[in-house]
């Protein structure tokens with residue numbers, strides 16, 4: 438396995454040259470449309486706390502959560518799918534963040550970072566300077582569900598530099614590019630978290646919704662890695678690309694799954710789409726079947742027939758906070774080339790609006806990544 442050298446512009450900061458005082462960053466200034474994303478060149482470079490590292494961000498993935506927060510989609514007053522308010526913000530949204538608490542601006546968003554450590558806090562080994570790292574985006578305390586999300590409650594990756602608690606900056610050795618690596622953290626950890634929560638194993642027959650997306654395309658690969666039989670739901674012309682990722686079967690996202698599978702034919706499902714298909718997915722699960730959910734891009738409000746839930750002894754798992762083993766497992770899978778990146782496009786940070794517009798069109802498969 439080849440590790441990439443520290444980029445030339447980092448040589449100074451790991452040795453002779455001091456860090457700059459200011460940096461380029463995209464700053465979110467409030468709920469609303471794209472005008473709320475401001476590219477600035479005078480944002481102060483963060484200082485490390487005693488247990489932090491400072492990373493020079495090389496590449497940062499685009500995620501729905503950045504857009505959800507900006508447009509107010511996490512507000513309980515909103516029931517619409519994300520794309521309905523992407524350009525203007527959602528009418529009636531309150532200032533809620535994903536955790537239900539008010540969201541604070543100005544904020545640097547960005548949950549996915551691949552970067553290089555350029556400074557460390559006083560409690561961190563100085564030998565870590567120069568390390569290539571991926572940031573685990575869910576900063577949990579030892580209390581478990583008490584978390585801060587990178588790029589949401591604390592500043593994130595849409596900036597040249599980011600401060601990260603050292604234990605969430607994971608060293609990685611890989612021949613993959615910075616862009617490739619930046620596609621993994623948020624989507625792949627969310628997918629692996631769902632598969633872990635539903636205890637997916639060898640021979641299980643699992644349905645993956647939104648399989649052309651970041652989380653879905655990750656779930657297809659990670660479910661195959663566990664030896665499951667994978668049925669991927671995709672839209673448009675994306676079937677062949679998702680099949681190439683390892684899906685055993687690909688069906689259209691509008692297919693009548695009640696008719697195709699019949700009641701009680703699937704061991705498990707991982708869903709990040711939600712919306713109108715939810716009831717049918719539960720119908721298709723076997724008694725004792727497991728359902729993991731990590732997103733609701735097609736709509737957060739669903740019909741639940743409680744008889745289906747209790748008469749089949751179904752197990753429903755909400756999945757966001759990562760347990761401690763998830764990210765190290767992911768790093769291992771990347772380093773062993775057991776999973777691969779799926780990059781649809783790259784943009785410079787300055788072109789974030791164009792990147793988010795393309796991302797929201799959902800004509801791509803995989804991830805869109807910003808370079809810095």
Ligand SMILES: NC(=O)c1ccc[n+]([C@@H]2O[C@H](COP(=O)([O-])OP(=O)(O)OC[C@H]3O[C@@H](n4cnc5c(N)ncnc54)[C@H](OP(=O)(O)O)[C@@H]3O)[C@@H](O)[C@H]2O)c1
Nearest residue numbers: 501627647649650651652671672709731732733734735757
């Ligand atoms: N809980 C967590 O920790 C966590 C982490 C990451 C993401 N998420 C959430 O999970 C969801 C998916 O994230 P992602 O990164 O995979 O998103 P993505 O890359 O945008 O992919 C989502 C896919 O869902 C499919 N889809 C089905 N119905 C749709 C609809 N009505 N509108 C738009 N797309 C629809 C599309 O694929 P087809 O065109 O093939 O149908 C799309 O490619 C989002 O809601 C996101 O916020 C949660």
